[in-house]
Amino acid sequence: MYSIIASNPGDTSVLKKNDFEIPSLKPNEVLVKNHSIGVNFIDIYFREGLYPWPQEKDLVLGSEAAGEIEAVGSEVKHFQVGDRVAYAQPNNAYATHRIINENLIVSIPDNVTFDQAAASILKGLTVKYLVTDSFKLQTHHKVLFHAAAGGVGLIAGQWISQIGCHLIGTAGSDEKCTKAKAYGYDEMINYSNQNFLKEVKQLTQMEGVDVVYDSVGQDTMFDSFQCLKKHGTVVSFGQSSGIYKNLQMTDLMTGSLHLTRPTLFHFYANRDWLVDASVLLFEMISQEKIKLNEISVYSLEDVGQAHLDIENRRTTGSVILKT
Numbered sequence: 001m002y003s004i005i006a007s008n009p010g011d012t013s014v015l016k017k018n019d020f021e022i023p024s025l026k027p028n029e030v031l032v033k034n035h036s037i038g039v040n041f042i043d044i045y046f047r048e049g050l051y052p053w054p055q056e057k058d059l060v061l062g063s064e065a066a067g068e069i070e071a072v073g074s075e076v077k078h079f080q081v082g083d084r085v086a087y088a089q090p091n092n093a094y095a096t097h098r099i100i101n102e103n104l105i106v107s108i109p110d111n112v113t114f115d116q117a118a119a120s121i122l123k124g125l126t127v128k129y130l131v132t133d134s135f136k137l138q139t140h141h142k143v144l145f146h147a148a149a150g151g152v153g154l155i156a157g158q159w160i161s162q163i164g165c166h167l168i169g170t171a172g173s174d175e176k177c178t179k180a181k182a183y184g185y186d187e188m189i190n191y192s193n194q195n196f197l198k199e200v201k202q203l204t205q206m207e208g209v210d211v212v213y214d215s216v217g218q219d220t221m222f223d224s225f226q227c228l229k230k231h232g233t234v235v236s237f238g239q240s241s242g243i244y245k246n247l248q249m250t251d252l253m254t255g256s257l258h259l260t261r262p263t264l265f266h267f268y269a270n271r272d273w274l275v276d277a278s279v280l281l282f283e284m285i286s287q288e289k290i291k292l293n294e295i296s297v298y299s300l301e302d303v304g305q306a307h308l309d310i311e312n313r314r315t316t317g318s319v320i321l322k323t
């Protein structure tokens, strides 16, 4: 049994393999043997120290995984040994085994694989709250979604296109734009060589969009606000290019605009929301309404390379690690 730990924030050289013994379970905990582990940009924020570390010195990174229950605590009510489960929680997933409270895991149906679950439980539930809770999308809405070819982006394209919105995406290369179009985006803008504000205005007959989902941050946020219609909303849910620091409250005056900065874990903490949302997500995957055909696979020990590929914008779709 081993995990991948970082002793202090830094580049990928801080990631080290660490053998460990399984401690005893608390009454409401289960032991999960991780089969597949999702890699997310949030892991890079933690590794670099952009997101604050918990107090303990060695941090096991990783926030998304799927596997099988190998042991249960004395008071576990809803799960048993052999159950197939998945979870999304900040840190502690880069490991062959993980102890976790039963309230934080969900069941995986038989027709969803461990790889599919690990590629989607964090990213898919993120899309779920983005489109139903942060801004309730309806058919008539015009939407701009940045980083459309990424892990969250390809799931978002499929989900939002089924709602029926007019969906515009951005991505950093022509290849990524072509890929995102195959996953539900009506129009794609290569924001490495096109001015996305100008393009969005043209595509919307100068009107703008109802909502921008912006996880890129520093490089896009100023123009994301300019892309909005009056009363439009920016949902800022990440900062892959760095934190946007120039916002003034008066910037929202230009169109009586709305801004929200949500995080999945506030929704995930509501058990009823979590169960309903994960059942819906896995149903959509089973019915191939959400396809996960773009999964890049690495071994757990090669997680440093996976981080380098994501942060250097070389990946499309989800990235997983195999134990």
Ligand SMILES: NC(=O)c1ccc[n+]([C@@H]2O[C@H](COP(=O)([O-])OP(=O)(O)OC[C@H]3O[C@@H](n4cnc5c(N)ncnc54)[C@H](OP(=O)(O)O)[C@@H]3O)[C@@H](O)[C@H]2O)c1
Residues within 6 Å of the ligand: 039, 040, 041, 042, 122, 123, 126, 147, 148, 149, 150, 151, 152, 153, 170, 171, 172, 173, 176, 215, 216, 219, 237, 238, 239, 240, 241, 242, 262, 263, 264, 265, 310, 311, 312, 313, 314, 315, 316, 317
């Ligand atoms: N708040 C939440 O609840 C929540 C939950 C999950 C994820 N997120 C956020 O959603 C975003 C997507 O997450 P993900 O794990 O699926 O990652 P991802 O989209 O697969 O990778 C990030 C993408 O950001 C784009 N990007 C633009 N500028 C970049 C830069 N300077 N450096 C690196 N990448 C840059 C790249 O796409 P292009 O090359 O096409 O630009 C890159 O592929 C992240 O910002 C993440 O933090 C937030």
